[in-house]
Amino acid sequence: MPDESPTPTVGALPDTTADSPVVPAVLTWLVWTLFVASLAALVASMRGWTGWAIPGVIAVDGLTVLLWTVVTFFSGIVHSYSRRYMAGSTHKPRFFFAMSGFTTVVMALVAADHVALFAGLWLAMGLTMAALIGVTEGWPQAQAAAAVARRYFLASSALLGGALVALWWATGATSISGIGAAADTLGGPVWLAAASALLLAAMIQSALIPFHSWLLSSMTAPTPASALMHAGFVNAGGILLTRFAPVITVDATFMLAVVAVGAASAGGGKLLKSVQTDVKGQLGCSTVGQMGFMIMQAGLGFFGAAITHLILHGCYKAYQFLSTGAQVEHTRPHETTEHTLGRITSLVGITVAVVTGLGGGVVFTVLTGKGATVDSGLLLTFFVVVTTLHAARSSVQQTSLPTLARYGAVPLVFFPAIVIYAVVYEGISGLLAVSTATTELTLLHGVIAVAFVGIYVAIETGIHEHSQRLYVALLNATQPAAATVLTSSEEYNEY
Template structure:
């Protein structure tokens, strides 16, 4: 009962502040207001270290969404983590996670950003290793070490900003954007954002972080950890426009979308499919951000947060009822047993695909139409639209495996929709996944975007989605089983299991080969020649001489008699010779 009351209190407090921040966001947007608060801490070398807060419509709106999703996740955790004896510790970690994200959102100062940034990294490590087994520890270490690269980049950026006398980057970006130091700072911040948002070549930690409990995945993959990098670059977007940094980020974002889309089509773990889907959408946000549309990236960030949290909650409810099995091949016909959960899953999937008038449609369709309107090269154009087709493809494949056909587990099961708390949590997100796209569209864009395109380009998004859905059905259907197996045979091992060889770059290569080199060096030097010519061999030589001396002294009479015998024999031999 105590656990339930803690969950309920957190839920009510977070929901209250979510509503309050949403109303403040509308007010600040309408009045075009920005509040900038500084708290001077100390001064070093004429540079004052200040705690800074920036309150504008964007920070209030993002905080509102983070608190809304985290309140429902905490409420959902009450039932999902029911059998955990340490649920209070879990709720406390989630609250610390949310507070770290709040600090990051309202900080226009690199030093105060570092508080929230490192808080996210530390608490995410604690949450990934929460179940305390070998897989969790490996995933936690991979997550922590990958993110440390970005943390170090942020620290170097802080040291470079010492050139300007303050760490309030918003004062310098507009007027100093062509300055060499500011370009270096922009590159370092971009590196930090790429590690936190898992862009190529730092993508391997995101699927590994699925070792965390499902409520954590719902929070991490929707509005907190992985979106921190995107949000940071939205604030730094002036440095990316019309520069080589933006072009590089556009390529990396497109490749991330493409890689994650292909990998998701050959994955059978339910949570990993949704994690790779997040990776694909993060690539989309980064790409559109690199093209100079920060407001649109922020719009997609908010809409994606809602339906992605809903997807993870549905996945958690299904895993809970499937006796903790995450393999989609074990599922099937779930629509007959869990109608409400599968309805939520379908709606979230359709929002992800960009189904008209759901949340994802308003942001994704606008993004793709602006891509067609922009002066873009052929490679980026191909990556955008092919990745969109792959998104529909793996979404249809997921639905086909889990919702249709026969149930593939034991006939004696307890599949049901009677989890009252989990269902109520999903219902809140379900409503928002339907209506949030249109509401945000009315709020954020004061003037209507008029995108004039030829009918062939206008219908291209629809055609790509249709082809993707058809192909998703084909690679999943029994009728086209040969296609599925042949694709599996050629592509599965390289594209999915190794994620384009990125673990070699981010973990295996960094850990395995230096350790191997150290082992060989130790064998050659420390335990090799230096031991032979050094203390160890010297010790063995002295020891052998000592043992010989001890043997002689212990047997001195026998040795004396033997020497006498040998001496007599030698004399006799000399006499007769």
């Protein structure tokens, strides 16, 4: 009948007057204040301040203040962004408390020295991130995603707890610094069990293959939470391996295993990304690959490079997530594909990539000294160049320039990027108390490098697209948990 109103399909807008702006404003101000204080501590550390400690409980060193600065910077940006993004949401205060709590827990974690304190904060960090993923209480898919993440994080915490108990049993030390000091005495089955558990805990937290499902299932989280997750939380695996560097560097064979699992995710993440069609899914698969690079650098013995990678990746991925709306709207009406330009363009692209990469390798070697000898530093230089070159090409491809012009723009983006990477790496290495553990190259190192180049070339040329079996396998591997999948927008509109 004409006088009947249609059945509403979307819930009423929340009462914004009931949502006081005081809580978000105060917490945002507090996080930026912590950033300023952390930056001041970082400057003091660079000028010779040796840190502060409560022996056996807390140890504030160069790595601590560096990570404090990075974490509060990312958190401050996300807090500021979220004040508008979450405007009108009934979950806004809860969301801001969870974000601020997460920031506080991470800051405490990187300063913790006692193994029990470290393990407790590691668990709290995971549970807080799970709460952010499921912040929308009335949305079943969000709650399912939080439950999936929580199971993975509990498994990671259990592995870390087992590793710490084993290390305490082997060394008698109850602090991370004490375990590191006694690392020379480690070896045998107890050490192997502890080191393996540490590696598995890092793999789960950093969403390495085959533990990437929780990350791809977490897309129900608000975009600012995703930015904080991809820019900060997943990097915890690299921080864990760096803190326990004396433990995992006991045996060169184990270090090789770390390289292998990192390389598997680095290449696998790129393959998974190639079959994704939605923006957040692509960013998630990209994170899987980039975290693989981070773990691989730790396995090569260059923990400063791993920390450098997690910081630069965090900056890049935070920006990518917070600008996903613009990426969805982005179009290139004048785009011309390589296929329409023929084989000459492909040869030009290959030539530009090779020449640019070789030049970048020389620049990185000159600035850092890595790659000048035949050891793991050579492989580090190779992977840094490949990663930076790929990032440069990806950023150029997002422009509306013609294809040939994009090839010419790649070196203009790549060389400043490789210089920044090298300078940041050198600065961070000077802050770390962890020494570089360079290893000799082996046949397996060569196999890993060749396999990675093969995957990279296959994706760039589209060869992998000819296999339907591979496509289906990759597509299946990128599927989130079934309970987290949305089938209708009406399921979440009212939230």
